[in-house]
Structure formats: structure tokens, C-alpha cells
Amino acid sequence: MSELTGLYALWYREVKVFLRERSRIVSSVVNPLIWLVAFGGGLGSAISFEGMAYQSYIFPGVLMMTVLFTSIFFGLYIVWDKKLDFFKEVMIAPLSRTTLFVGKMLGGCTDALIQGGILLVLGTFFGVQYTAYAVAILVLFLLFVAIGITSVGLAIGSQMSSFEGFGLIQSFVVMPLFFLSGALYPLKGLPDWLMIVVRANPLTYIVDGMRGALLGTANFPLVEDVGISLVFVAVMIGLGTLAFRRMSAI
Amino acid sequence: MIIETKGITKAFKNLVAVDHISLSIDEGEIFGLLGPNGAGKTTLLSMLATLIKPTEGTAKVNGYDVTKEPGKVRKSIGMVFQAPSSDDLLTGWENLYLHALMFGVPPDKRKERIVEVLKLVDLYDRANERVKTYSGGMRRRLELARGLLHKPKILFLDEPTLGLDPQTREHIWEYIERLAKEGKVTILITTHYMEEADMLCDRVAIIDHGKVIALDSPSNLKRRLGTSMIKAKVRQPNMDLIKSLPYVSRAEVKDGEVMIALAEAGSHVQEVLCNLGEASFVEMREPTLNDVFLQLTGKEIRTESAETLEQRYMQVSGR
Numbered sequence: 288m289s290e291l292t293g294l295y296a297l298w299y300r301e302v303k304v305f306l307r308e309r310s311r312i313v314s315s316v317v318n319p320l321i322w323l324v325a326f327g328g329g330l331g332s333a334i335s336f337e338g339m340a341y342q343s344y345i346f347p348g349v350l351m352m353t354v355l356f357t358s359i360f361f362g363l364y365i366v367w368d369k370k371l372d373f374f375k376e377v378m379i380a381p382l383s384r385t386t387l388f389v390g391k392m393l394g395g396c397t398d399a400l401i402q403g404g405i406l407l408v409l410g411t412f413f414g415v416q417y418t419a420y421a422v423a424i425l426v427l428f429l430l431f432v433a434i435g436i437t438s439v440g441l442a443i444g445s446q447m448s449s450f451e452g453f454g455l456i457q458s459f460v461v462m463p464l465f466f467l468s469g470a471l472y473p474l475k476g477l478p479d480w481l482m483i484v485v486r487a488n489p490l491t492y493i494v495d496g497m498r499g500a501l502l503g504t505a506n507f508p509l510v511e512d513v514g515i516s517l518v519f520v521a522v523m524i525g526l527g528t529l530a531f532r533r534m535s536a537i
Numbered sequence: 538m539i540i541e542t543k544g545i546t547k548a549f550k551n552l553v554a555v556d557h558i559s560l561s562i563d564e565g566e567i568f569g570l571l572g573p574n575g576a577g578k579t580t581l582l583s584m585l586a587t588l589i590k591p592t593e594g595t596a597k598v599n600g601y602d603v604t605k606e607p608g609k610v611r612k613s614i615g616m617v618f619q620a621p622s623s624d625d626l627l628t629g630w631e632n633l634y635l636h637a638l639m640f641g642v643p644p645d646k647r648k649e650r651i652v653e654v655l656k657l658v659d660l661y662d663r664a665n666e667r668v669k670t671y672s673g674g675m676r677r678r679l680e681l682a683r684g685l686l687h688k689p690k691i692l693f694l695d696e697p698t699l700g701l702d703p704q705t706r707e708h709i710w711e712y713i714e715r716l717a718k719e720g721k722v723t724i725l726i727t728t729h730y731m732e733e734a735d736m737l738c739d740r741v742a743i744i745d746h747g748k749v750i751a752l753d754s755p756s757n758l759k760r761r762l763g764t765s766m767i768k769a770k771v772r773q774p775n776m777d778l779i780k781s782l783p784y785v786s787r788a789e790v791k792d793g794e795v796m797i798a799l800a801e802a803g804s805h806v807q808e809v810l811c812n813l814g815e816a817s818f819v820e821m822r823e824p825t826l827n828d829v830f831l832q833l834t835g836k837e838i839r840t841e842s843a844e845t846l847e848q849r850y851m852q853v854s855g856r
Contacts (some may be wrong), residue, residue, distance in 0.1 A: 289641040296638035300624065307626045372620035376683075378638040379586050381611040536588035 293382040294390040298466075301394025315402050316409070319353045323413055336473050337504050346415055347497035348470025350425065352380070353406055354399045354432045359461055361395035362440015366447050369536070378536050388441060388531040392524070395437035396430070415501070424500035424509075428493045428535045431516040435489065436464075438520075438527035445527075445534040447522060463488075470494050473504050489519035539691060539723050540585065541565045547580050547747075556747035557594065562725065562740075564690075566642035568716045569825060570727040571838075578727035579619060582693050585725070593703075599690055603789035612641070615684035616693040621676050625669040629660055629679050632668060633686055640687035654682035655777040658712060674705030681712060685722075692716065694726040700735060710737050731826040743830060744853040747842050750833050754828060762786065762824045762832055763798040766810060770818040771795050778812050787832060797824070798824060 305311070323342060327349075331341030338508070369373040377387060407425065412419075417425075443456060467481075468490035477485065485491050496512030499505025540562040547555040554575045562568045570578040583589045585598055586608035596603045599613035623632045630651065630672045637647045655661040658678035668676060677697065684692055694713070698706040714737065716722045728734055734741045735755045743751040743758070751758060764788045779788045784805050787798040795813065799805055806821065831837055 292641070293639045296635045298634050299638075301625070303631065304624060304626045372618040372622040373624070375618055376587055376590060376616075376622040376636075377639065379611050379614070379616055379642060382610050383637060536583065 290382060290386045291509065293380060294386050294393070294526075298394045298397065299390065303483025305398040306392075312402065312405075315353065315357055316355070317434050319349045319406055320409065322349045325383050337502075338359035339502060339504075340414070342413055343415060343502065344473075344498075345471055345500070346413065347425070347501055348468070348494050350403060350406055350410075350429065350497065351463055351468065351470055351494050353434055353488065354403045354429050355436050356461070356486050357402050358395055358433050359440040361398055361466050362437050362442070362485070363444040363447075363453065363456065365391070365441055365444040366450060369448070375536055378411040384531045385528050391441060392434065392437050392527060396433040399433040399437065400426075400429060403433070421459055421500045422506060425497050428512075428516065431520050432447070432490065432493055435516075435520045435523045435524070438523035442523070442527045442530035445530045450506045464490050467491075469506075473489070489515060492516055538562070538597075538599075540568075540596070540598050540725065542581075542594065542596040545581070545584060545596050545647075546593035547577075547584060547589065548592045551835065553593075553747050554564045555584065556745075558747070558749055559594075560742060560749070560752075562723060564752075565717060565721050565725050566739045567724045567726065569734040569736055570725070570731050570744055571729065571731070571734040571830075572744035573729055576729075576744045578729075578744055579695055581744075582616075582695055582725065582727055583612075583741050585610075586614060586693055587611055608670040612687075613689060614691045614693060615687065615689035617680045617684045617695060617697055619695040619699060623668050623676060623679055623683065624701040625671075626667060628667050629655070629671070632679065633683055636683045643685050648730050650686055650688075651679040654685050657685070672702050675707070677701060677705070677709060681709065685716070685720075689722070691723045692724065694724060696727055696729070698728075698730065706733070713737060713844050717787070735826050741826065743826075743833065745830075745834050751829065756828060758829045759824045762828055763800045764772070764823070765799050765806070766822050766824050766828060767795075767799065767806065768820040768822070769795045769797075769810075769813060769816045770817075771798070771814045772814045774814050775812060779809065782812070784811065786842075 295446050327342035327345050333342050336344050345429075365374065407422070409504065439460070443460075467485050467488050469485055474482065474485060474491075492507060492512040492515045495505050496509060496516070499509060499512070540560070542558055542560045544557045545555060546553065546557050552820045570581065572578055580589070584591050585596055585603060585612050587603050590604055591596060597691075599612045601609040601613065603610050627635070633651045633654065634647065637651060642650055652661065654770055655664050658681055659679055660675060662680065663671065663675065669678065671679065681694075681697065686693075697711055697713070698709055701709070710733070713724060713726070717724050724739065726733075738755060740752065740754050742749045760809065774790060776788060777791065779785055779795075779797060782805075784800045785797055786800045787796075797809060797810070810816065810819065826835060827837060
């Protein structure tokens with residue numbers, strides 16, 4: 288019972304702080320809008336895939352990106368919390384490390400999903416047409432990204448003691464995850480070597496599932512997309528929990 | 538014995554931060570760990586608070602072993618950290634409410650306790666304002682309130698008045714004293730402020746390079762040195778003669794000033810001055826813990842101003 292109350296407290300703190308940091312919300316919504324308007328609009332005037340406007344084509348990918356960026360940086364932010372003695376206050380609470388991890392993770396997921404939700408609504412201004420089914424599937428996959436990637440961020444962040452490695456994570460984790468996910472281009476006709484990398488990226492299946500539900504063009508069956516995403520999410524939760532157990536306070 | 542350590546040690550890669558420290562602290566005591574920055578005070582406190590594991594030795598807090606029963610230890614303690622650890626986007630009330638949830642304060646007691654501690658630290662009127670708008674002293678008081686919220690038997694205070702103005706500092710000392718006296722809370726405090734240790738603590742352990750180099754009540758520690766100190770500016774001090782006087786326990790020249798510790802003052806002061814030579818400035822005062830530290834280690838406890846957040850950041854990232 289006390290673990291559950293603690294869990295609620297951790298989640299409540301994250302959401303409350305997030306909602307008060309208006310600038311963070313604004314910037315995280317403006318970023319994907321720039322992708323849609325500038326990149327999607329610009330490149331879209333020259334190309335189109337599978338008979339649909341490029342802007343619409345990349346919309347699921349941009350949704351995924353928004354949640355990806357918010358989630359991973361939320362997770363990595365724990366380094367800052369640790370530096371400021373802030374997290375020590377949490378760490379001396381009589382709560383298990385698993386509770387700390389899950390509370391933090393759920394808080395980050397909520398933040399990311401709120402941003403994803405705002406973008407979903409804004410999508411209607413870009414001519415995206417939703418069915419109830421599509422919205423349900425989109426939210427499901429966004430939840431997968433949020434849980435999986437927040438866990439990755441927390442796992443990495445909990446093992447770091449300074450911001451030194453941030454650039455490396457940006458270059459070697461965040462960017463490859465995004466650009467090698469088929470968020471911006473179709474998978475058909477990719478060179479073999481690229482295809483291997485893209486198929487090894489769990490986010491590929493998430494983008495594919497969302498695109499299938501929204502636009503009706505998918506490379507893999509929905510069951511496969513959901514299945515692989517679930518495995519990804521489960522493994523990352525496990526990894527995050529383990530990382531939190533090993534985390535040192537200094 | 539509410540806190541007991543036996544040869545507790547923490548070795549990092551290239552330094553031994555805490556080196557076989559054995560202490561026992563009684564219930565209701567205000568116990569001070571005094572030493573310069575980097576002496577190992579915070580590391581020792583962190584081990585007792587179960588934040589880091591000792592590499593050697595054991596410690597019991599409220600009867601529970603810090604490595605074997607960290608959960609029970611955490612339920613017995615409250616802690617106020619060196620750096621601000623309240624959330625400045627949240628209000629004072631919200632910060633306390635979250636703490637109450639995390640530390641298992643029963644639902645029907647939460648509100649009552651929050652009001653109680655807010656009143657104790659005089660923040661009741663500002664409870665619904667964001668911590669961002671608080672002054673440094675108010676933040677510190679809020680953190681003190683938070684440390685007390687779940688009624689811990691033991692309170693760890695890591696440099697509780699670091700960087701605060703003298704008035705606020707005295708204010709906080711009052712709270713701490715009241716807590717120990719009325720609330721029967723055992724308080725373990727780290728500080729590098731001599732006056733703080735002197736004013737507040739029943740007993741002080743002077744720590745340098747991870748070791749306890751002296752442990753006693755502040756007055757006993759000072760008495761070891763003598764009863765009074767003479768500081769004088771003398772052009773050509775006759776040090777040999779001064780040192781040979783039987784009641785002089787210590788004499789040295791530093792930065793052109795003569796420092797003399799007298800085992801007994803009284804009529805001897807006149808005699809010292811007569812033998813000293815031509816003095817242009819004389820000051821007489823009681824010994825301080827700084828003098829004790831100086832005698833034990835040959836150096837002063839630096840009393841530099843509070844570290845900035847940035848400096849602290851550098852310090853932590855250097856580990």
C-alpha cells in the first residue's frame with residue numbers, strides 16, 4: 288500500500304512539474320510542427336509516396352519522434368535530479384527501487400503522451416483524418432514508444448554521473464532510432480544493408496503500425512508490429528528496473 | 538546508543554573518503570561532524586542514510602544495520618541535504634505533501650502534520666506560493682520542515698546553514714535546539730562553521746582526511762588548548778622566552794602576528810605582554826574550535842563563502 292502511495296507521489300510530481308513548465312510544452316510541440324510544415328511541406332512539393340501527400344505520409348513518424356524525444360530526454364534528465372540532491376530526497380524514502388523506477392517512468396509517459404495528444408489534435412489542421420480505430424491504434428503505439436523509450440532514458444541516465452555523455456547519446460541512440468525507423472521514407476526498395484538496420488530498430492514496427500492504422504499502408508501485419516513492440520517494451524522495463532537497482536546516489 | 542559505527546570506511550577509486558570511523562551517538566544528542574570541505578563528513582552521513590554502501594565496517598542506525606536493513610533505517614531518519622532539494626516549481630505545501638506520501642505518513646495525519654511543521658518553521662503564510670519565490674533561508678527552513686514531517690527519531694543535517702545570513706542561521710539553530718530538547722530527536726549535523734558546532738552541539742567529532750582526530754564536547758575541546766588566546770602584533774617578538782613560560786601551552790608567529798595560547802589566564806597575561814616585546818596591537822579572546830583544529834592539523838578550517846551551485850556541480854562531476 289505504501290509503495291502504491293509512493294508511486295502515486297512520484298507520478299504526481301512529474302506531471303505537476305511538467306504542466307507548470309509551459310515553455311517545455313510549447314517547444315516540444317513547435318519542434319514537430321516545424322518538421323511537418325518546413326520539412327514535410329518543402330520536400331512534399333517534390334515527392335510523394337504511395338500516392339499520398341508527403342506531409343500526411345510522415346505524420347505518424349513525426350508523432351513517434353515527438354514522443355521519442357520527450358521520453359528519452361525526460362529519462363536522461365534524472366542525471367540533473369541526482370546532481371541537485373533532488374533525487375537523494377527520493378532515494379532515502381522507504382520505497383523500493385522498482386517503485387522509484389515505475390513512478391518516474393509513468394510520470395515521463397504521461398508527459399510524452401500529453402504532447403503526443405496535442406499533436407494528434409493539431410494533425411487535423413494538416414488534413415489528417417481519423418477514425419476511432421486509427422486513434423485507438425495510434426495511442427496504443429505512442430504508449431509503447433513512451434514506456435519503452437522513457438525506460439531507455441532512465442536506464443542510461445541512472446548510470447551516468449554527469450552530462451558528458453549527452454552528445455554521444457544524441458548521436459548514437461536518439462538520431463539513429465529516429466532516422467532508421469522509416470519515419471521519413473518507405474521501406475520498399477531500401478538497399479539490403481539499410482534494410483537490416485531498419486528492421487532491427489523496434490521503432491520501425493511502431494511507425495509501421497501507426498501508418499497502417501492511419502493511412503492503410505503497412506509493411507508488416509499489425510500482429511507483428513504489436514508483438515515486437517510489446518517485447519521491446521518488456522525488455523526495456525526490465526532493463527530500467529535493473530539499472531535503478533544498481534544506481535548509486537552519488 | 539541510537540547510532541553506532543564500527544570502523545566504517547568508504548574508499549573511492551583514488552581516495553579514502555571515510556577511513557575507519559567508529560562513533561556512538563546517544564539518543565537526544567546533537568552531535569556535530571566538524572571539518573573542512575572534503576573531509577568526508579557528507580560521505581559518512583550518506584552511508585548512515587543508506588544512500589551509499591560502506592566498503593568496509595558496519596553501522597547501526599536506530600538499531601538497524603545500514604546495509605542489511607536499509608528500509609528500516611530510512612523509516613527512522615529524516616535528512617536535509619547540502620544542496621537545495623525542494624522542487625521550486627511546486628509550492629511549499631505541495632513539496633511537503635509529496636514527502637508525506639512517499640514517507641508513509643498516514644492519510645488522516647497528513648494535513649495536520651504539514652500544518653504543524655509549517656508553523657514550526659514559520660512558513661505557514663507562504664505555504665501556497667511556489668518555492669521559486671522563497672529566499673535561501675526559507676528554502677532551508679522548508680527542507681528542515683520536510684525532514685521532520687514523518688517524525689523521524691533521527692535527523693541528519695548536512696551543512697544546514699550553508700550560505701545563509703547570520704540572522705537566518707541563528708533562527709535555524711533555535712529550531713534545531715528546540716527539536717532536540719522538546720522533540721527528543723537525535724540530530725547528527727555536519728558543518729564547517731566553527732560557531733555552529735560550538736553553539737549547537739553537545740559533542741563534536743573533528744574530522745580531517747576521513748578520520749576522527751578529536752571527539753569531545755566543544756568546551757572540553759577548547760579547554761585542551763587553554764583558557765585564553767592572545768593575538769599580538771610585535772616587531773621583534775621574543776618567542777623563545779615566551780615558549781619557555783610554564784603556563785603558555787602554545788606560541789607561534791603567523792603572518793607577522795604572534796598567537797599565544799595560555800593554559801591559565803589571569804595575572805599571567807600581564808607577564809606575557811611584558812616579555813613579548815614592543816606590541817602595536819593586542820587582542821585577547823577565548824579559544825575557538827578553529828584554534829583547536831589549527832593545533833591538531835596545522836591548518837585552518839576554511840570558512841570560505843558558500844559554494845555556488847556551479848562549483849558544487851563541478852565538484853560532483855569530478856568524481
